[in-house]
Amino acid sequence: MAEQRILVIEDEPGAREALESLLAEDGYTVATAENGEKGLRRLDDFRPDTVVCDFYLPDTDGLQILRRVRDRAGRGVTFIVITAGCGGADAESLLQREADFFFQKPLDLKRFRHALQRPGGAAVLSNGHAGGNGSGAPPH
DSSP states (O other), X not given: OOOOEEXXXXXXXXXXXXXXXXXXXXXXXXXXESSHHHHHHHHHHHOOSEEEEESBOSSSBHHHHHHHHHHHHGGGXXXXXXXXXXXXXXXXXXHHHHSSEEEESSOOHHHHHHHHTSTTOOOOEETTEESTTSSSXXXX
C-alpha cells in the first residue's frame, strides 16, 4: 500500500497531538494545523490523501473547510469530520451528505482506523455507528 498523507486540522492541542501520534504510529505521514486558515495552507503544500478536521475551529467550521477542500481538490481527498457535537441537526445532516466520514468524539478508534483504510468511502459513522444501511458498508 502506498504511503498515505493525512492532514489533521484540530484546534485543541491535546487532541491534535494524540491524533498525530496515533496516525504516525499506524504508518501514515501526518501534517497538522491548529485552525482552518493554516489547514488550507497546508492543503496546498502537503497535498494530503485524507483530511481529518474538527467541526469547531476558532476561525471557521468544518463545513466551510470541507467545501474549500472540495473546491480545491474535488473528491480525490477523503474528508473525515470529527466533533464533540456540531451546530444542530441541519449542520450534521449537511456534513453527513458531504463528508466521506463523520465521527462524534470520543473516537471509536477501530472504526476510525477502518475509515482511513477506505479512501473515498461514502459511509457516515456517528458515535461509532454506521449510517445508511447500518452495516458499516457504504450506502447503495
